[in-house]
Amino acid sequence: MNELLKIENLKLYFNTEEGVVKAIEDVNLTINTGEIVGIVGETGSGKSVTAMSILKLIPSPPARYLNGEIWFDGQKIDNLSEEAMSNIRGKKIAMIFQEPMTSLNPTFTIGEQICDVIMAHMQIRKEEAFKKAIETFKLVKMQDPESLMIKYPHQLSGGMRQRVMIAMALVCNPKLLIADEATTALDVTIQAQILGLLKKMNKELGLSILIITHSLGIVAQICDRVVVMYSGYTVESGNVYEIFNRPLHPYTRGLLNAIPSVENKLETLKAIEGTVPDLIDPPVGCRFHPRCGRVIKGLCDEHVPELTGFDHKVACFNPYDGGDENWRS
Ligand code: SF4
Structure with missing residues (x-):
């Protein structure tokens, strides 16, 4: 190996x-x-x-x-x-921490935050970033990713927030x-x-x-x-x-x-x-x-x-x- x-x-x-x-x-x-x-x-x-x-x-x-x-x-x-x-x-190399709320911004939707991450690293347009975000949420088995995109972090359970963090970590492969x-x-x-x-x-x-x-x-x-x-x-x-x-x-x-x-x-x-x-x-x-x-x-x-x-x-x-x-x- x-x-x-x-x-x-x-x-x-x-x-x-x-x-x-x-x-x-x-x-x-x-x-x-x-x-x-x-x-x-x-x-x-x-x-x-x-x-x-x-x-x-x-x-x-x-x-x-x-x-x-x-x-x-x-x-x-x-x-x-x-x-x-x-x-x-x-x-x-991506990193996730114990408390997702310390990494997620409470004032932005999940969609805005994951699209920002994608656009910062991949130089792609917002529509493509949106598609990539949906694909990644499906990959980590988040249900109804479209409605997740317009939610704020406080509207999610601890487990869902950690799944969001994993998705954000994986989005740039x-x-x-x-x-x-x-x-x-x-x-x-x-x-x-x-x-x-x-x-x-x-x-x-x-x-x-x-x-x-x-x-x-x-x-x-x-x-x-x-x-x-x-x-x-x-x-x-x-x-x-x-x-x-x-x-x-x-x-x-x-x-x-x-x-x-x-x-x-x-x-x-x-x-x-x-x-x-x-x-x-x-x-x-x-x-x-x-x-x-x-x-x-x-x-x-x-x-x-x-x-x-x-x-x-x-x-x-x-x-x-x-x-x-x-x-x-
Ligand atoms: S103190 Fe114990 S752990 Fe440390 S070297 Fe000696 S035997 Fe090993």
Whole structure:
């Protein structure tokens, strides 16, 4: 499979009045053409900052890009000018967010907004843009797209607004869609419908998708591969079956032990002890070491483990061996 997006050794800090926030220390990930990849991690793991860095959506300052390369479709994009980047945003890489109301303008109709997007990127006339909008709404299974065009965002349900955002994201035929907690605010049935729609777009259009989520349940439902992030680092990555059945990193095991499954009954669920580190003054060495049951003193608390492996990668000095089928506690 072709590599569509590759992030190598991304490092990004924020200058704040309280101090330097070491948000992204060493993030690595690859998305192949036609794949759905999930980035999973707790709040503060850096998953959304990573996603926004791809499109250079974080202003600098306060952000400081300190290291790393981002490649998209064979082109190095981390050093592109704002003008060159605006040709990639929306056209080649589109992004949808948790709350569509922050992206939709409440004072314009859905039709006006989607036609503006189409005309901005495709240099076509309004009548053609209107037709293209209707086609795209049909593609994402919106009923009665003609009457949808004259509605305002507040007249739609949360699920319909997210479908509109997906339609707007797909209207210019991007190669990659980034969905940042795009179903978090929706109830479970609507969430399942939106995930089903994304999967359908992936299969039918060959759309590659990067899903940013705190939910391993969403990863299990839709993703081909998963990248686990902790406190600004990629700590484990691999295909979903492999990671769910043979997690090697203590943090990944902790996350999986904290969700219910057929074998893992509710009474045996265990939360990971401790809290996520302060990013202004993070622990030295492996940032997970204050919470880790497999810590090696003098090593984990002094040195940072590198991400190693081929298909299944892990950054840990003392990973599990992956051979234990009954690892769930
Ligand atoms: S490197 Fe050490 S502290 Fe970090 S996760 Fe692995 S065993 Fe635990």
